Amino acid sequence: MSDERLKPVIVPVFLPFQGCRGRCVFCEQQAITSRSAEPLKPEKIEETLRDAFAKRKHHMGRETIVAFYGGTFTNLSLSLMEKILDTTVPFRKQGLFSSIRVSTRPDALETEKLETMKLYGVDTVELGAQSMDDNVLETILRGHRARDTAEGVAKLKGLGFKVGVQLMVGLPGDSPRGFMATVEKVIGLRPSMVRLYPTVVIEGTRLEQWYRDGRYMPLELDRAVELCADACRCFEKEGIDVIRIGLVGSPTLIPGKQLIDGPWHPCFGFLVRASMHLERILSSLPRLSGKVERVRIRAPAREVPLVRGFRNQGLVKLNAALGTEVAEVSADESLCAGTIGIDAL
Ligand code: SF4
Numbered sequence: 342m343s344d345e346r347l348k349p350v351i352v353p354v355f356l357p358f359q360g361c362r363g364r365c366v367f368c369e370q371q372a373i374t375s376r377s378a379e380p381l382k383p384e385k386i387e388e389t390l391r392d393a394f395a396k397r398k399h400h401m402g403r404e405t406i407v408a409f410y411g412g413t414f415t416n417l418s419l420s421l422m423e424k425i426l427d428t429t430v431p432f433r434k435q436g437l438f439s440s441i442r443v444s445t446r447p448d449a450l451e452t453e454k455l456e457t458m459k460l461y462g463v464d465t466v467e468l469g470a471q472s473m474d475d476n477v478l479e480t481i482l483r484g485h486r487a488r489d490t491a492e493g494v495a496k497l498k499g500l501g502f503k504v505g506v507q508l509m510v511g512l513p514g515d516s517p518r519g520f521m522a523t524v525e526k527v528i529g530l531r532p533s534m535v536r537l538y539p540t541v542v543i544e545g546t547r548l549e550q551w552y553r554d555g556r557y558m559p560l561e562l563d564r565a566v567e568l569c570a571d572a573c574r575c576f577e578k579e580g581i582d583v584i585r586i587g588l589v590g591s592p593t594l595i596p597g598k599q600l601i602d603g604p605w606h607p608c609f610g611f612l613v614r615a616s617m618h619l620e621r622i623l624s625s626l627p628r629l630s631g632k633v634e635r636v637r638i639r640a641p642a643r644e645v646p647l648v649r650g651f652r653n654q655g656l657v658k659l660n661a662a663l664g665t666e667v668a669e670v671s672a673d674e675s676l677c678a679g680t681i682g683i684d685a686l
Contacts, residue, residue, distance in 0.1 A: 349404040352393045352438060354386055356409055356425075360416030360449070365471075366481045366513065366547040367540055369599065370411045381421065387428040394437045405438040406465075414443040415454050415466075422454060426461040433462060440464040444507070447493035448485035455500050466497050467505035467536070472512055472519075473526040480514035482547070487526070494530040503533040505584065510568045511540040511560035511604065513551060517568055524572045528579050535576055536585040537613075539565040541603030543594065549601055562612075565604035569613045570620070586610035608651055618647040619655050621679055623662050629685065635666045639673035639682035648681065 357370035359381050390407065407429055414422070432438060442465035443458065455466075470490040472478055478486060490506070497504045506527050510520050527535065542552045542559055551557035560568070573583045587609030593599045595607075606612055629636070638659065640648045648670055649655050656667050668686055676682055 349406050352390065352405060352407045354389050354407065354409050355411040356381060356414065357411045359411070360413035360445070362413070362416060363482060363484050364547070365483055366551070367509070367543070369543040369546050381417075381425070383424045383428050386425055390428060390432055394432055404440075407432075407438050407441045409441070409443045411444075413446050413449055415445040415449045415451065415458075419454055419457060423457060423461075426458070426463070429461065442467060442505070444469060444505075446485060447489040450493050450496055452496075452500075455497070455502070459500065459502075463502070465503040465505060465533070467507055467534075468493055468497075469507045470523075470527065471507065471509045472515060473523040474515065474519050477512050477514045477519065481512055491526075491530055494532055498531075504530075505534040505536065506530070506532045507536045507538065508572070509538045509540050510565055510572070513540075513548065513557045517564070520568055521571060521575075524575050528575060528581065532581060534582040534584045537569045537572055537583060538585075538588055539569070539604040539609060541588070541594075541605045542601040544599040544601055552602060559603035562604040562606055566609070566612045566616055569609075570616045573613060573617060586613045611646075612651055615647045615650040615655055618644065618679070619650065619658055622648065622659070622681055625680075626662060627683055629663065629665065629683065633665050633685040635668040635686040636663065637669045637671060637684045637686055638667055639671055639676060639684070640680075641674060641676050641678055642672035644678065645670055645672055 355370075358364075409425070417425070426441070429438075429441060439462075441458075441461065441463040443463055444467040447468045447470060450466075458466075468490060470487075471481065471483060473487040473490065475486050494504050494506065508520075508523060508527065512520075515523075540548075540559060542548050542557070548557055552559070569586050573586065576583050588594060588605065590607065594605070596605070638648060647655070648659070650658070656670070659667050663683075673682055
C-alpha cells in the first residue's frame with residue numbers, strides 16, 4: 342500500500358460539466374462535486390486557488406498538484422483554457438505547487454491544446470475511459486469508442502504526458518467478466534495510473550430513469566468491492582498505480598439526498614484495500630497448534646486498521662478462518678508489510 346505521507350497533495354478545482362458536449366447517463370457533476378455548473382469565471386478559479394493555498398501550510402514538504410476535474414477540460418476553447426491556466430501562474434511563481442493535471446475525454450485531444458497545456462506545466466492528463474467495451478460505451482452515451490482511449494493514451498504519452506485512466510465498475514450493459522476484460526485492455530495501454538469508480542444511481546440522471554423503469558440494477562456493495570479489489574490487484578501487479586478507488590466525498594452525494602441507489606460507501610476505497618489485505622493474510626495464515634480459544638494478532642502499525650477492516654468486519658472473518666476468537670490486534674513494527682503474527686492468549 343502506498344504511504345499516505347508521500348502522496349502528493351491535490352488542490353482540486355472543479356469545473357462541473359464545462360466542455361461536456363453531451364451528458365453521460367450516470368453523470369451528475371453537481372451532486373458529485375457539490376459545485377454548481379455556472380459559467381466559468383477565471384476570477385472564481387483564482388479565488389479557489391488562493392483559499393486552497395492559504396489552508397495548505399500543514400502540507401509543506403509534500404509535492405502539490407493543481408487538478409482541474411469535473412468536466413472536459415480540453416473541449417474548452419483554447420482562449421478559455423489559457424485564461425484558466427493563467428490563474429495558476431502567480432501561485433506557481435511562489436512555488437506553491439509543482440504541476441497541473443487535468444481530466445478530459447479520450448476524443449478531445451487536439452494537439453494545439455495539449456501543447457499549450459504543456460507550456461503551462463500540465464504534466465498529467467486523466468482520461469475518462471470508463472470502459473473498453475464499445476457496446477457499454479454506446480449504452481452509456483459516452484460518444485467515444487474504446488479505440489479513442491487507446492489512441493488517446495498513445496498520443497498523450499507521445500507528447501510526454503503522464504496518463505491516468507478512469508474506469509467505472511457496474512456500468513449498464515457491462516458484466517464482471519466484461520469489466521475485467523476492460524482492466525486487461527487498459528493494462529495493455531500502460532497508463533501511469535488509474536482511478537476506479539463504482540457506478541451509482543444519482544438523482545436527475547438518465548440512469549435514475551433506467552433504474553426506476555427496472556432497466557438498470559446497480560451492483561451490490563460487496564460485489565463492487567470485490568471487483569475493484571480484483572482490478573486493483575491486476576493493475577498493481579503490473580506496476581500501474583491505483584490512485585483512487587471510490588467517489589470523492591460530497592455532502593449531496595449521500596443516501597437520502599441525491600444518491601438513489603448503488604454501491605456507495607463513505608469508505609469505499611478502504612473497503613477495497615481491507616478486502617485485498619484480508620485475502621493476502623488468509624492465504625498465508627499460520628497454523629495454530631492445539632486448542633486455542635483466544636489469540637492476539639500482531640501487524641505493522643499502518644496495517645492494523647486494514648486487519649480490523651471497516652467496523653471490525655475483517656476480525657469477524659479472521660475469527661471464522663482461525664476457528665478461535667481474535668481478542669486483540671496490536672502493532673508490531675518488526676513484521677514485514679502484509680504479514681501478521683499470531684499469539685495464543
Ligand atoms: S462523465 Fe465526464 S464527459 Fe460525461 S457528462 Fe460527466 S463530466 Fe461530462
